[in-house]
Amino acid sequence: MKDERFIQREISWNAFNARVMREGLRDDLKPLDHLKFMAITSSNYDEFFMVRVAKLMRDTPETEGQSDVLADLLMEIRKVVELQDRTVTRKIIPTLAKEGLVILAPEDWGTEENLKADHIFETELFPLSTPIAVRKDAQLTDLVTQGRIYTACSFDDDELVIIRLPDNIDRFRDLGISGDKKIIILLEDILMTRSNKFSPGRKMKSSCFFRVTRDADMTVDEKRDEDFIAAMEEILESRKSSFPVRLETRGDFELAGQLRENLGLPESNHFHLISPLDLKAFSKIAIMPEFEHLRTALHTPEAAEDLSENDDIWETLKDRDILLHHPYETYAPVIRMVEEAAEDPATLAIKMILYRTSGDSPIAGALIRAAERGVQVTVLVELKARFDEGANINWAARLEKAGAIVIYGLVILKVHAKALMIVRREDEGIRRYLHLGTGNYNDSTAKLYTDLGLITARDNYTRDAALMFNAITGYSSDPHLETLFMAPFTLRREILRLIHREEKRARGGEEARIIAKMNSLVDLEIIEALYEASDAGVKIDLNIRGICCLRPGIDGLSENIRVISIIDAFLEHTRAFIFHNGGRVEVYLSSADWMTRNLNRRVELLFPIADSSHKRRIGSILENYFRDNCRSWELRSDGEWDMIRPAKGERSFRIQEYFAEKAAVQAAGRMIIEKKTLSVRRKPSG
Amino acid sequence: MIVKETIAVIDIGSSAIRLLIAQGGESSDWDLLDSAEQPLALGRDVFRKGSIDRRAMNRAVEILKGFQELMVPYNIDRIVAIGTSALEESENREMFIDRVMLQTGIEIRVIDSVEANQLTWLAVREPLNKALTGFKRYNSLIIEAGAGSTDLMILKKGKITGSHTLPIGTLRYLQKLDQNFGGNIDNVREFFRNQVSRTVKTISHELRLSKISKFVAFGSDARLMADLLGHPVTKEIAVISRDAFRDFMKEIESLSPEEMITRLNLPLNEAELFYPAMLVFDTFVESTRADEILVPSANIRQGLLINYAAGRNTLREIFRTQVLAGSRSLAKRFQSDMKHAEFVMKQAVLLYDSLNTELGLMGYNRMFLEAAAILHDIGGFIGVTSHHKHSQYIVHNSDIIGLSASDKEIVGHIVRYHRRAKPQSSHSLYMSLNRNDRIVVQKLSALLRVADALDRSHTQQIVISDLKIKNDRLIIQTSYPGDLSLEELSLEEKGDLFENLFGLKTVLRFDNSTT
Known part of the structure; x- marks a missing residue:
């Protein structure tokens, strides 16, 4: 049928x-x-x-x-x-x-x-x-x-x-x-x-x-x-x-x-x-x-806008969150977090999910060093990562030998969430630091895939993350999360709720809008919800790299939905969602595509962005994708894809180039600012 | 540098074992750092067979070892482990506690339903006041439909007036399902509905349920219900309208636990007990005039456990007024001489406060003395000759709000020894108390004996004006100018325990300086 x-x-x-x-x-x-x-x-x-x-x-x-x-x-x-x-x-x-x-x-x-x-x-x-x-x-x-x-x-x-x-x-x-x-x-x-x-x-x-x-x-x-x-x-x-x-x-x-x-x-x-x-x-x-x-030279990652090499990560995180946009911005802060934690006597524990991680990665080395030093390292190695099983098994053995607690995935569910948590004892008590991302902990693909990552020390995030880790490492059964949403438990329901909320607002005559970027959109229940939202008048812009089972632009079904796909040098990998929410915009990042298997048979995370400047930044990232007229394709209602190219007289805009230039300008700008602070050497007095 | 303490609380309940790790201390609030929960249906064993089987014990040890692994990086300063209803009722709980102690080093303390109710009340009191202006003005019912029993607290204008544990438990219901009905869900639901409504009918009048206008549902089933139907009033309290709840009950009436999992997104291990819990709430709600159900959030239970672990003695102090009120109403019911009782209490407390250093007791013990002083003569209702023994028996078998079962043991023994024989090793009931409790009983009954002796005439005339310790004598001065011989004789007879314990002979003297 x-x-x-x-x-x-x-x-x-x-x-x-x-x-x-x-x-x-x-x-x-x-x-x-x-x-x-x-x-x-x-x-x-x-x-x-x-x-x-x-x-x-x-x-x-x-x-x-x-x-x-x-x-x-x-x-x-x-x-x-x-x-x-x-x-x-x-x-x-x-x-x-x-x-x-x-x-x-x-x-x-x-x-x-x-x-x-x-x-x-x-x-x-x-x-x-x-x-x-x-x-x-x-x-x-x-x-x-x-x-x-x-x-x-x-x-x-x-x-x-x-x-x-x-x-x-x-x-x-x-x-x-x-x-x-x-x-x-x-x-x-x-x-x-x-x-x-x-x-x-x-x-x-x-x-x-x-x-x-x-x-x-x-x-x-x-x-x-x-x-x-x-x-x-x-x-x-x-x-x-x-x-x-x-x-x-x-x-x-x-x-x-x-x-x-x-x-x-x-x-x-x-x-x-x-x-x-x-x-x-x-x-x-x-x-x-x-x-x-x-061949065309690939852009090399720049220093991150939110964290320069000289910033103390832990101190910075006491004041604010850090948002990372890969591969335009370097993956180094994430590696630094693990490496510094591995050497630091203040570190009590490191918890991490490793999925498709390169065996010789610096993260692997740091985890092994930390475990050998006596830090409690708990790692979930997902053996079911398709086609990478061989590499992962080898990995797990090395970590275990170093004294880490290694969990080999969960029965039935594949763990696809990306999370890293570091527990430190500081002067003010125990504090936790969390990295959540849309991409795997793999420093090679971090140079080739577009992804967003968040580093935060906010209590409500770290508390939920601790619960999530306890659940996937077998210490606990019931992760009652408040800030994060976890598949297969609450993630689907939350996405549906967010879509329905826009629909309700639209039916009430308010402005309503959804922008969503992901790799694949397959889940029929979510597509139905999007159809209903479109019918109510919600403007829906979807940026879907791969599979899209939704048919856009059909009168009476999906006339308010537009679907584009970007295929360029970097693999589009970010999962990010924006809900207008009557002006109090909510922004989420996720490890999960809206696919039935991801929502039902995988452990995935959906997490909100709290910092308003980060919300604006992600908002602008997602909006700008729709300006691309060089590497963009648009899905027609008959299922065919049209290549979008600049119209006559139209300026060309290529999103990946735009982000790369932006990151370069940003990094160069900061270098100048940082150089203004001159470090003066003086002979110690006395 | 602020030194924060990290504590771990382990809560061994009927259907799960939970862990909370928090940091904080005197100078700051407690922050929850980590938590975990593993399902373990101890209640299923206990409510069916009376004891915990070997497999469940092994699993409990396994879970606790996992928790210990989780605790490692936090360098926990203190671990407090408590066991509730299932453990309390289990015949082999000592064996269980011992197994856990030997294999994990974790010492479990069993708390009874009264203490658990107190904890609940403490935790919800503030959030309810915050969520609902004038909560204190209403009559309310706090109810928790547990696995082994249903716990009720009746509040009259903000004060606890009743605390009851009813033998209606969701897990017990499940047992019926397995045993008597061969899994026919409709029959067993009908049976349970009848059972609950019969129980509610019997107590409805006594508890004056029809006067209840605020209905507070506590526990994990209530929270699930609030997730599905509720609207948050504050961060800690959600509200469900009675109509919405009625519709919901109709909707789920014919759903099997499996259907509840898929349709309502219920967690696997909670789905079976969900419907019976809803049925309990429904039956109670229908006999009140409440138009909404208030549900405290999960954080509240966590806060409660953490605070309990951080300092459980404060709990008793908070309940001092309740205990006193409860004791008075019990004494009145048994037609005690209230003037005498109040007078003895006043004087006993005076002795307690003046001899603070000599006594070397924690502050909350004062409350036991107060209760015992009020209650010491209630046995006279049954017969005068052995009224101290009757008093102990009545205390033992009555509900006194604020006193847990073990608290009542202490009070009962103080009452028992307010006259005649002193505590001795041939008294088996007394010997069944632990050493600390025996010391408390000895010291407090010694004070009570002295205070009672001073009002031998039941005329409240010998008011203590001053207390002095001179050489090896406690000199009790009074400004009463009349004849002191009856009291002196009585003191001679009843001051023996005091003398033995403190090495002080009690002497009553007329003190003319104040006249």
């Missing part, structure tokens, strides 16, 4: 993938930027197939064939993927070659390249590879690992041999500079061109590359599994052998077809490509250090 009032979720997700790809085709980007966007698109599709397509396939019994949604979706995907495929091969790789970065195809290899390829094959590939003969009745499904590139060779006697490309050696082989060019050849090309050496004396009929994507959306039976870590490791194992959802091939088309049949996949799930497989890995080339001129 299809409800026309909503946009189908997977179709909308695919539209996002398409927008990313389209942004990657822009003429005003440099060649390596193009390549980066293609890599991102490829990575997006991997996840999309592993999770959503897999789910749709699972939901449809085999006897019934493909559902309409699935068929539509696969057709839409094909359009995007084909465009991506052609662009990479026909445009990006040739342009890069012209600029001196040559990814050389085997047919263009000269003597020198072939000699090097021989050497790599003999010394690395041959010893590391294990060809597998696939018998007639064998199931390919049982033999191939998810996401890895294979070479398939078919011989005269119809025997099929597959060889997995080793992934522990470099895929991109830099053959050095020849003339003014850098030559790169691909490991899989070396393997393919020399694969007959594995079967000497036999004649190869045809060959191709292939890559299989599998269902990854598996859940641990948490009630059964006593040892959650063991269960999680089991999942990582089983993910290697779950059912296939996509086949990508390159090379001989007939052989590719045989592989597809063996895997039991319909044609719609088979993508026969002309560009290299697994483009995601090409992000490595996109960031190669020698080719700065082939």
Whole structure:
């Protein structure tokens, strides 16, 4: 059953993938930027197939064939993927070659390249590879690992041999500079061109590359599994052998077809490509250090407006809150908080939720040092962070060894809230300091994702945060929060209440407005509430990067709702909401998208902003997004997205550039002010 | 630098164990630093089988160990752990307390429903006055529908006039559901409704419920109800209109606990007890003339526990007036000679105050002496010969507002020893008191014996004009010029305990300096 009032979720997700790809085709980007966007698109599709397509396939019994949604979706995907495929091969790789970065195809290899390829094959590939003969009745499904590139060779006697490309050696082989060019050849090309050496004396009929994507959306039976870590490791194992959802091939088309049949996949799930497989890995080339001129320089984070390097964080927080706008402003204050707390004898405890944290991050090191010093460190490591489980398990063990209390997530619920609390004993008694954010504690992504963070020592915030921590670390069951709202308990209700309140005000003839920014809007109950609010006359501006199931601009349903999406160099990641509330504006930040799974099956936080200057600042941030006419898309009521570009004579405005410049001007301005205070050295008297 | 104290309060209730960590001290208010709560249905065991089973004990220890881990960084100065109704009623509570002590080092003190009621009243008094101008002018009912019992306090124009514990408990109801009705929710609700309304009918007249115009509902179920239906009047008090509550009762009548969880967003562990608690409120509200229900917030309970932990003795002092009033009304009911009683009290207190250093007792003990002095002769109602024993029996079995069960034990013993035999180790009831309480009983009954002896004639003539300690004698001076021989004889007989305890012989003397 299809409800026309909503946009189908997977179709909308695919539209996002398409927008990313389209942004990657822009003429005003440099060649390596193009390549980066293609890599991102490829990575997006991997996840999309592993999770959503897999789910749709699972939901449809085999006897019934493909559902309409699935068929539509696969057709839409094909359009995007084909465009991506052609662009990479026909445009990006040739342009890069012209600029001196040559990814050389085997047919263009000269003597020198072939000699090097021989050497790599003999010394690395041959010893590391294990060809597998696939018998007639064998199931390919049982033999191939998810996401890895294979070479398939078919011989005269119809025997099929597959060889997995080793992934522990470099895929991109830099053959050095020849003339003014850098030559790169691909490991899989070396393997393919020399694969007959594995079967000497036999004649190869045809060959191709292939890559299989599998269902990854598996859940641990948490009630059964006593040892959650063991269960999680089991999942990582089983993910290697779950059912296939996509086949990508390159090379001989007939052989590719045989592989597809063996895997039991319909044609719609088979993508026969002309560009290299697994483009995601090409992000490595996109960031190669020698080719700065082939990519747009990313803005580097500036000092924060609310806290300069010399400010004492704890003292500052006694007077006011600190708002951080990443990546325009540095993430350093958050790291500093943890690092200073780790060394400071006043620190009594550090509590933190780690989700998708890089293992070698300074935060990790600081937590370990603090635990070793005897500070009570309590860390919730979310093992269910999709695709990062491996990294997280390793992490947890290191912390535990240092003496920290490590909690491995909660049964059923995934902990997605981002919170850090430091408890200190000061002269005036025990005080607590809290960081709440919209982004993960990951110093690498903090340079690439836009996020907002709040550091505060306000009692009502720290008290609620303590309760939240007690609940998720198992000390307590009932977090009765007053200032913060926590999913799966009160967050949904609060959002609905805030929307209804605007609706009520609008019906009473007052001005009513909602501005909301998030990654995805999927939850039907909330969308219904927004429809009702729109119907009452509430002006609703939504800034939604990814999936949006709400249909805007339909008379009698959503004529007061506008939806935009910003796709630019930084990944839009902020979740922030503004409610007009009859002039007493309320501003909230959150870790949660308005998606059913986030509101019902995750631990998430929604928190208000108390400081009025911060409210204004976030208000202006959110308003300004709607001025973007360079990297903005607007959702039409038919579900299609229009690219917004400056009209004739209109000045262009690009929001990410605007924030970057603003942060730079702000930081420069303060540097001058700070330099006016001269520090004078004098000999100590006496 | 202000040195702040950090204290932890652990509250072991019928359905959960809670922890509060607060910092503060004499110079500042108490700030709540941290809190935690874990469900544990001790009440379920106790109200069904009379005792706590091994699994629940283990779980309690486990929860408390978790709390201790949580307390570590706060460097807690003092931990106060209290147990309420379920623990109070449990047959094996000593074993439970001992297990917890051995495994966690936490010492649990059991407080009875009277003391719990007092705490409640203390906590809600100010917030109610603030929320409702003239609250003191109304007759009100404070009610808590607990797991094991329903606690009521009746206030007449702001003063407590009655405090009752009724055997209607939400968990007890649940037991019925399991045992007698095989889970048929409609039948058991009907049964419970009848039971509650029967109980309310019986007491409605005595408590004059129809005169009640302010209805205050306390406890976690009431707070859930306020979250759903209430409007805040102040930060600490929410109000629900009686009509809204009526509609709500109709709405939830047919909902199963599961439906309540999804529709009303109730926490899992509270959903089962929610409806019975609402039923209790509903039945009571309908027999009053209140047009709204006032619900104190969760902070209030927290404040109450923290204040209790910070200084529980102040509680008794606050209730001194109530205790005195309660004692007087009891004495009147048993047709005591009130003039004699008041006179003895006055003189006993005078002795107490003058001998403060010799007594070495905490201030609140004075209240026990006052109560005992007022009540010492009430047993005469039953029979004169052993009236001291009858007095003890009556005190033991009466409700005296402001006195907890253990307080009544003390008062009862002072009354018991106001004449005849002195306390001795062959008196088993006396020996069942703890050492401290025995000392209090000895010292205070010694004073009471002296004061009573001085009014042997029941004429209130021998007024103490001065007290002096000379060598090993306590010289009691009076300006009464008449014959002192009866009192002197009586003092000879009853001053023995005083002499033993303080090493002072009591001597009565005419003092002509004031005449």
